[in-house]
Amino acid sequence: MADLKGKGICYESDDEPIQLTDQNDSHTIRDFQRSLIGKVLNPKKQNVVKLLQHMPTEWKLQDCIKANDLGNGKFLFNFETEDLQYVLQQGPFHYNFCMFVLVRWEPIVHDDYPWIIPFWVGITGIPLHLWTSKNLKKIGSKLGHVGEDKIKESEGRMCIDVDTRKPFIFSKKILSPGGDEVTIQIKYELLFKHCTFCGMLSHELSHCTKKEQGSSNQMERAYVFSRVQLPIGASARQPLLREQKPHDRYEQRESKYHHNVDLHSSKRILEVNGYRRTVYARHDDSSDWYAGKQVGKERS
Structure with a gap:
């Protein structure tokens, strides 16, 4: 009576697992001798209820199979005949183009079973x-x-x-x-x-x-490298600015579309047949040097 009235209930938290018994369970095991137990492997793409409705029809055994949803993506097919051997020979199995596990039932106790x-x-x-x-x-x-x-x-x-x-x-x-x-x-x-x-x-x-973790790690490494690049000082930029001439149209176009051209370009003076030739070269992404247009010519 104390239990019925709630006086004998213990409300303290108890994380210990509940011990079960296996006495007189031979008839239970015998009942499942004609059963197949299964589990979906991609729950986002596989609905267990629809799978249980579809697969017996796929095997043309809808009148010989009783299906049960066991929860947590697991299910059971109970056969009235020995047709379960025929079904097992059809494996490996898939539903909605994703794989699922289907094996003969055994008295195995494990959260991942079957696998x-x-x-x-x-x-x-x-x-x-x-x-x-x-x-x-x-x-x-x-x-x-x-x-x-x-x-x-x-x-x-x-x-x-x-x-x-x-x-x-x-x-x-x-x-x-x-x-x-x-x-x-x-x-x-x-x-x-x-x-x-x-x-x-x-x-x-x-x-x-x-894959997402790998992509984020690559982005993080790229960000680290961008932070450790040394900025070019103002004293290094001034000579380049002083050497610009009004008629240096090519260099002006480069500085318009490449605001950081001073980081990668350099001025070179070539002397050909007594003429001095000013040429600009820039290092592009393909690591190949190419010469800019002639921007000035003066007699040496």
């Missing part, structure tokens, strides 16, 4: 004399878990269980026994939208935070 997608992966660039099943498996182990009897040596392909929580790798350097370094290319079959900058499936390039 594995089996991909057939093609490798190119391996030297022919090193093209062996052993080397393919060694390469595949750096990408994920290589399934047993899932290597096709003649085609350079293998089936790999890839962890979708990590960036996908599309190229890798390998070393030959002689110490020579070669870059191989990795192609994931039926891979749809992903970030081409960081390799994650959870977003596309336009939403990549790592």
